Amino acid sequence: MKIPLIASRLAALLFLAAAPSVAIAQSSATPQPPLKVGVYVHEPFVLQSAEGYQGFSIDLWKEIAGDLGRGSEFIPYHDLPDLLEAVSTGKADAGVSGIFVTEERLKFVDFSQPFLHGGLQVMVHEKRGSSLLKIWNGLRESGHLKVFGLGIALILCATIVVTVAERRWNAEFHTDWANGLAESFYHVMSIVMTGKSSHKGLPGPWGRVLAAIWIAFGVGVVAYITSSVTSIMTVNSLEGIIKGPRDLPGHRVGIIPGTVGAQYCSDHHFDTASFNSLPEAVTALVGRQIDAIVLDAMTLQWYDNSHPELPITEVGPIFEKKSYAFALPIASPLRQAINKSLLKQNESGFLETLRKHYFGEIQ
Numbered sequence: 001m002k003i004p005l006i007a008s009r010l011a012a013l014l015f016l017a018a019a020p021s022v023a024i025a026q027s028s029a030t031p032q033p034p035l036k037v038g039v040y041v042h043e044p045f046v047l048q049s050a051e052g053y054q055g056f057s058i059d060l061w062k063e064i065a066g067d068l069g070r071g072s073e074f075i076p077y078h079d080l081p082d083l084l085e086a087v088s089t090g091k092a093d094a095g096v097s098g099i100f101v102t103e104e105r106l107k108f109v110d111f112s113q114p115f116l117h118g119g120l121q122v123m124v125h126e127k128r129g130s131s132l133l134k135i136w137n138g139l140r141e142s143g144h145l146k147v148f149g150l151g152i153a154l155i156l157c158a159t160i161v162v163t164v165a166e167r168r169w170n171a172e173f174h175t176d177w178a179n180g181l182a183e184s185f186y187h188v189m190s191i192v193m194t195g196k197s198s199h200k201g202l203p204g205p206w207g208r209v210l211a212a213i214w215i216a217f218g219v220g221v222v223a224y225i226t227s228s229v230t231s232i233m234t235v236n237s238l239e240g241i242i243k244g245p246r247d248l249p250g251h252r253v254g255i256i257p258g259t260v261g262a263q264y265c266s267d268h269h270f271d272t273a274s275f276n277s278l279p280e281a282v283t284a285l286v287g288r289q290i291d292a293i294v295l296d297a298m299t300l301q302w303y304d305n306s307h308p309e310l311p312i313t314e315v316g317p318i319f320e321k322k323s324y325a326f327a328l329p330i331a332s333p334l335r336q337a338i339n340k341s342l343l344k345q346n347e348s349g350f351l352e353t354l355r356k357h358y359f360g361e362i363q
Helices: 002-028 056-068 080-088 131-142 144-169 177-194 204-239 260-267 278-286 297-306 335-348 350-359
Strands: 035-039 047-049 052-054 072-076 094-096 116-125 252-255 271-274 292-296 312-324
Touching (some): 035 056, 056 072, 056 094, 056 350, 080 094, 116 278, 116 297, 144 177, 260 292, 260 312, 278 292, 278 297, 278 312
Parallel strands (some): 035 072
Antiparallel strands (some): 116 312
16 A cells, blocks of 8 residues: 555656646747837838738848747838837837948947848939020029020110111111011121121211121120020030939939938038938929939839839949848847848848849849
8 A cells, every 4th residue: 555655646746846847848838929020111122002011121021030930010110210219229129121231320220131232323304304495494594584685675676776767867768667677677686696787877977886886786795695605505514414423413312311322412412302202202303303312222223113104214333332131229139040040041042032023133
């Protein structure tokens, strides 16, 4: 009878000894809460539709979250600075968008390993204004058109004066006003443009004086017209057509606050106009309210390819080259696991497939 009693007590002791490990196993099997993922809509990295969030960065993040065994609770933010602030303060476990790694941002957030390389580019209106239109606008803006209007008024007045004088002192002059005004206008314009005319002029010394004054006036008019048009053409030539970042000074440039493009324009003291999104900036560009947009090249190229109906294009080289990555809180415990997953996605070919899907062949 003693042996069964001892055996039962021994079993009880073994059960109690194993209880902590069972509790630990049950605890480790408890599902972890989803990661709080801050997102900022930035096509094509983050797209929003009725089905939820999509895009290059979203698709890549979902694969990483799967490797981590964690769900994702996407939290939208109004702009990129708000998203980075949420990451830096721990309100978000990660920031997902088209985020460039910069030295300034590394002061308050950490980053995963880069998963894509790019830089800035310039978008412009594809349909350029005609040269005649540019000259006309230049003459109008500089005030030359007002002077031209005054000159035309003086020419018309001179035509009337010559006609009246000829009808009074020249018996051979046309008796009807239509032919008289036409001939006088021809003589006046001939003197203005060439400095000479077949017209015999008014009789007497005052007639010669007036003729000399009028010739001098004509020479001055021709010189003024030539110099003003030449100056406007020179200005247009100096301003030129925007072919890249070097041509941006003197033009109004559209930016999105908080982006590397906005910082670049600020550092170079460009005349800028701020917009909440790229579609808003493109609308202003098409409407000629701005002359160019500076933003990351892949976003501009993707938007251009997605909207072939719009008269927009990218010009010049890619500059201020930088890398894209996920933003993380400083010393984030997730960083190593995320980097490991990124390496896996790269080695498996998934990352390259994703690149080609959204951006085409990578050069």
